[in-house]
Amino acid sequence: MVGRNGERARLSAFVSAPDGQALVLRGEAGVGKSALLDLAADLAAEGGHLVIRATGVEAESDLPYAGLHQLLYPLLPDGGQPGGAQPGDSLPGGAQPGSRRPSAAARVAFDAVFGETDGPPPSVMALGIAVLNLLSTTATTRPLLLVLDDGQWLDDASADVCGFVGRRLAGSPGVKLLVALRGDIASRFDTAALPEAPVGALADTDATCLLDRHHPGLGTRLRGLVLDQARGNPLALLELPAHLTSCPGGRAPEDLLGPHGVPLPRRIQEIYAARLARLGDGVRAELLTGALDGATARPGDGAAPTARYHMRGVDQAVACGLLVVEPATGDLAFRHPLVRSSVVQLATTDQRRAAHRVLANVHRDDPERRAIHLADATVDPDETVATVLEAAARSATRRGGALVAVSWLTRAAELSENRADRSRRLGDAAFVAGQANRLGQARSLALAASPPGSDDNPAAVLANGYLALYQNGDVRTTHRQVAAAVERLRDDAANRVARDRNAQDGNGRNGNARNGNGQDPGGEVLDRLVSLLLAVSQYAGSRTAWERTHAVLSSLGGLATERAWMYGSTWSDVVRHGAGWSGAVERAAAGLEQQDPWDVTRLAVSAYHLDVLSPLRPYLERVVDRELDTGAVSSGIVMLHLIMLDQMALGQWEAAERTGHRTLALAAEPGHALFAHQTRAYLAQLAAVRGRADEARDLQAAVDAWARPRGVGFLTQLADAAGATTALSSGDYESAFLHAIGITTPGTFRPYAYQASRTLLDLVEAALHTGRADQARAHALAARDAGLADLSPRLALLTYGALAMTAQDDGEAADMYARAQSHPGAERFPFELARIRLAHGIRVRRAQGAAAARAFLAPAAETLDRLGATAWAERAHAELRAAGVAPPAPTPTAVPLTWQERRVAELAAGGLTNKEIGEQIRLSPRTVSAHLYRVFPKLGVTTRAALRDALTRMDRHLTAS
Numbered sequence: 001m002v003g004r005n006g007e008r009a010r011l012s013a014f015v016s017a018p019d020g021q022a023l024v025l026r027g028e029a030g031v032g033k034s035a036l037l038d039l040a041a042d043l044a045a046e047g048g049h050l051v052i053r054a055t056g057v058e059a060e061s062d063l064p065y066a067g068l069h070q071l072l073y074p075l076l077p078d079g080g081q082p083g084g085a086q087p088g089d090s091l092p093g094g095a096q097p098g099s100r101r102p103s104a105a106a107r108v109a110f111d112a113v114f115g116e117t118d119g120p121p122p123s124v125m126a127l128g129i130a131v132l133n134l135l136s137t138t139a140t141t142r143p144l145l146l147v148l149d150d151g152q153w154l155d156d157a158s159a160d161v162c163g164f165v166g167r168r169l170a171g172s173p174g175v176k177l178l179v180a181l182r183g184d185i186a187s188r189f190d191t192a193a194l195p196e197a198p199v200g201a202l203a204d205t206d207a208t209c210l211l212d213r214h215h216p217g218l219g220t221r222l223r224g225l226v227l228d229q230a231r232g233n234p235l236a237l238l239e240l241p242a243h244l245t246s247c248p249g250g251r252a253p254e255d256l257l258g259p260h261g262v263p264l265p266r267r268i269q270e271i272y273a274a275r276l277a278r279l280g281d282g283v284r285a286e287l288l289t290g291a292l293d294g295a296t297a298r299p300g301d302g303a304a305p306t307a308r309y310h311m312r313g314v315d316q317a318v319a320c321g322l323l324v325v326e327p328a329t330g331d332l333a334f335r336h337p338l339v340r341s342s343v344v345q346l347a348t349t350d351q352r353r354a355a356h357r358v359l360a361n362v363h364r365d366d367p368e369r370r371a372i373h374l375a376d377a378t379v380d381p382d383e384t385v386a387t388v389l390e391a392a393a394r395s396a397t398r399r400g401g402a403l404v405a406v407s408w409l410t411r412a413a414e415l416s417e418n419r420a421d422r423s424r425r426l427g428d429a430a431f432v433a434g435q436a437n438r439l440g441q442a443r444s445l446a447l448a449a450s451p452p453g454s455d456d457n458p459a460a461v462l463a464n465g466y467l468a469l470y471q472n473g474d475v476r477t478t479h480r481q482v483a484a485a486v487e488r489l490r491d492d493a494a495n496r497v498a499r500d501r502n503a504q505d506g507n508g509r510n511g512n513a514r515n516g517n518g519q520d521p522g523g524e525v526l527d528r529l530v531s532l533l534l535a536v537s538q539y540a541g542s543r544t545a546w547e548r549t550h551a552v553l554s555s556l557g558g559l560a561t562e563r564a565w566m567y568g569s570t571w572s573d574v575v576r577h578g579a580g581w582s583g584a585v586e587r588a589a590a591g592l593e594q595q596d597p598w599d600v601t602r603l604a605v606s607a608y609h610l611d612v613l614s615p616l617r618p619y620l621e622r623v624v625d626r627e628l629d630t631g632a633v634s635s636g637i638v639m640l641h642l643i644m645l646d647q648m649a650l651g652q653w654e655a656a657e658r659t660g661h662r663t664l665a666l667a668a669e670p671g672h673a674l675f676a677h678q679t680r681a682y683l684a685q686l687a688a689v690r691g692r693a694d695e696a697r698d699l700q701a702a703v704d705a706w707a708r709p710r711g712v713g714f715l716t717q718l719a720d721a722a723g724a725t726t727a728l729s730s731g732d733y734e735s736a737f738l739h740a741i742g743i744t745t746p747g748t749f750r751p752y753a754y755q756a757s758r759t760l761l762d763l764v765e766a767a768l769h770t771g772r773a774d775q776a777r778a779h780a781l782a783a784r785d786a787g788l789a790d791l792s793p794r795l796a797l798l799t800y801g802a803l804a805m806t807a808q809d810d811g812e813a814a815d816m817y818a819r820a821q822s823h824p825g826a827e828r829f830p831f832e833l834a835r836i837r838l839a840h841g842i843r844v845r846r847a848q849g850a851a852a853a854r855a856f857l858a859p860a861a862e863t864l865d866r867l868g869a870t871a872w873a874e875r876a877h878a879e880l881r882a883a884g885v886a887p888p889a890p891t892p893t894a895v896p897l898t899w900q901e902r903r904v905a906e907l908a909a910g911g912l913t914n915k916e917i918g919e920q921i922r923l924s925p926r927t928v929s930a931h932l933y934r935v936f937p938k939l940g941v942t943t944r945a946a947l948r949d950a951l952t953r954m955d956r957h958l959t960a961s
Helices: 005-016 033-046 066-075 104-113 124-139 156-167 204-214 220-230 234-246 253-257 264-277 281-293 315-319 337-346 349-362 367-377 383-398 402-414 419-435 439-448 458-472 475-502 521-540 543-559 562-572 582-589 597-609 614-629 633-649 653-668 673-689 693-710 713-730 733-743 760-769 773-785 793-806 810-822 830-848 850-867 870-882 899-909 914-921 925-939 944-960
Strands: 021-027 050-055 144-149 175-182 196-198 323-325 332-334
Touching: 005 021, 005 033, 005 175, 021 033, 021 156, 033 050, 033 144, 033 175, 050 066, 066 124, 066 144, 066 156, 104 124, 124 144, 124 156, 124 175, 124 614, 156 175, 204 220, 204 234, 220 234, 234 264, 264 337, 281 315, 281 332, 281 337, 281 349, 315 323, 332 337, 349 367, 367 383, 367 402, 383 402, 383 419, 402 419, 402 439, 419 439, 419 458, 419 521, 439 458, 458 475, 458 521, 458 673, 475 521, 475 543, 521 543, 521 562, 521 597, 521 713, 543 562, 562 582, 562 597, 582 597, 582 614, 597 614, 597 633, 614 633, 633 653, 633 673, 653 673, 653 925, 673 693, 673 713, 693 713, 713 733, 713 760, 713 870, 733 760, 760 773, 760 793, 760 830, 773 793, 793 810, 793 830, 810 830, 830 850, 830 870, 850 870, 899 914, 899 925, 899 944, 914 925, 925 944
Parallel strands: 021 175, 021 196, 050 144, 144 175
Antiparallel strands: 323 332
16 A cells, blocks of 8 residues: 555554544545455454445435445345355455354344344344444454445444444454545535544655656656546546557547546546446446345455346456455455446346346345335336335335335336226325425425326325325315315225225125225325324314214214224323223334334223333333334324323423423424424423423423414413413412313313313312312212223222312212222322322311321322422422421532533523534434433523523532622
8 A cells, every 4th residue: 555654554553453443434435445444444354353344336325225335244144134144154364254142132133124124123222332332242252343334325223233333342252333525525424523534645755756656657748647637536547548548549648638627536537438438248247236135345255135136148248357355255345435336337228127126036035125126127017016115115104214215116116007006006105205204305295196186186185185284284174175075085985995896706705895905095094084084183182073983983884993982082082082092002002113104003092092002112212203203203203202201200300301392392393383382382291290281381381382273272271281380380260270170170071172171180179279169079970980090090090089189078089089099090190199199188187187298298299209290299298387397408409511512501591503513523313312302401591592501500500608
């Protein structure tokens, strides 16, 4: 190697360092990144490292986890799939693959992402931890160097995991990751925040030395021309002389350089194209097939992660310097990635299709790779290929590849043989795009799905409905349009059944009732429209909307699934329709791994309304990052809402606030106004129970001002509930009562007002404190008579607590309190239980004296202190003082921010955007957002505008202490 003294010194220090590290080499094509990787690999091998190499493959950049599989397969016990590296196979230096098995959790994660099981792929964090576990385990016996070339072609899912791992290698001694990237091609590594070493051009003296060493006979004029044109690029220095000395037809060397201003990599590519043009058709066909498969892109070590195409009869390409023979393995490899690009670009469309047909056969046992190649090999409509692509898209969706699935479904639609299948597949693509927060793309796909002259295409209604709901909160118009679309599909289905009865074949089977996947062509879009209708009805929160929705469901007969009735019953009015659904929810939750993410979120919403969400939360926490990382932002936000609600219910308020601020940042970025205001409503409730009345009122006012004019009753009820809790926390019981009766009248539970049952305790407590004991008692009795105690654990706790608080004699009060506190689910709702204990303790102190009351007041105060419910805690301690118990000593305030959080907060307070902050301190915008959603609750603020004052107050406090 000529020159590169600085780069060599850095790589030597990198390889020999005892601690784990990551490093990215970035530079233009041909600048020598691969040579530096070779140097690092040689140094590591000499130092006793196990070296694993992989290369990004452009043809597989859309295949989720293909790059990660290539990088890890030598370390897995079975290579990650049948035919992979096996114990006993040789790795460089005699190491055995899988000599130390990954943990059970890591194995599950790898099986999920590499397609060995049907389980859900884990989040980037969970998978990254599994990878770290595998690497650390391997490095216990021998240090490990992972070398990744052409990292810009790595699929997004793999790049995200590699970035996560690279940032945490400091805790994994003996493990290093070295990545080479082209500087002119964007990739996910650009925001990975890994240390970088730029690889620039050679110094003039080194460039001259390299040229003279390899081309010593050049004349002075030609030598100067090469040095001028190469500009220190080693590949250009090596390739230009032979190209310029050919000079066919007496042309001057300058004529072979092309127009002035052409980028150097493209000039080198044109050199390779000229050599390719001189090869025979058969050789070029072999090179093209190998290039499209990535088989010859400087292969990784060990056994291949999947069957690859082996080129034959390409000695001519070796002779002219387009291919090289890998000395370690004897395999053929392209001399440079630019050769591979030239091969593909020089080929005609028909030649590329022929190569893809060959590769589809090579990968016949790999459904997703086969689907990719079949799609590129096919011109005319072909239902077989379309069906293969559709199946691959469904697989990708469940493995966290929603955006890839949209592309494959769109291609499947293009290859459909009839209009109905084309429209259905475009509708599927539109639906997945909508769930993946690509609402504009969803609308375009939905419009493309419309038959000519049709104004009522269900796919378009679906896409437009989600757009109107999420971005504008338009529940009124959307409800009418979706209900009408469902009724049209219902009528179409009835007509189709009638036609099929008349056209039954000789075997008594219906002719075209199902598509190639065995699915009812209209059934899936009908289910999706019904689900949207239910969601719109839930957000509308009105009796009129829900009664129309239930009428539509009833009219569907057997076309309405059990899931649709489950959602329609539990989302609408759990008091009137929720009985008996808990078992169905639990049964459905047993198979979450086989369900699409949007189906999981709908089921979890039912679980929330029945107060049995906690068992589903571990699954939601496991997959939510995956959904967000792969672009399925809508599903991810709903999952975060559900996680936040469960954290609030369980008293995990610090975590809930962090989740809320994270969700608010995610919802605000794509303009999901509905989700943003829903998050603000939850944050308002959280601020209210924690005694932050001003913050709660500001959030409540913002939600109410947006939701009420639009008729979004779901949010106006949340705003009223937050208002009631804020007023109770502040001791303003009259305002609390007015807010509570805005949700429901005492003694009744307003139909289809889901907050009516949830604010039972608020209304009762406000009524008691304002001298409305009769109304409080009537409301408690209404809860008992409506059977709320049988509907859910939380409603049972609230019902018994309300009956205890309003009981007319002490015996009944004691009995109802005993039922409340002994209920099996009571401890899952610590705030409500503490309020009930506090109220009962006050009653006992007045009736039986201080000593008897302490048994109720002390645990109430302890719980309220722990939760941070300051107003209720103060009341509990006031009652304890009246009962003869001294107040607790104050606890010191902890320093709230880490140094990184402080840095981000200061920049945000200065007015910088997340992107600008990330550019300044080398973090991704997503990481900046994550820091801010932790900072906001620590400082007790909800907006960037409040950060500066909060930081000043914190500094004063630290100085004073």
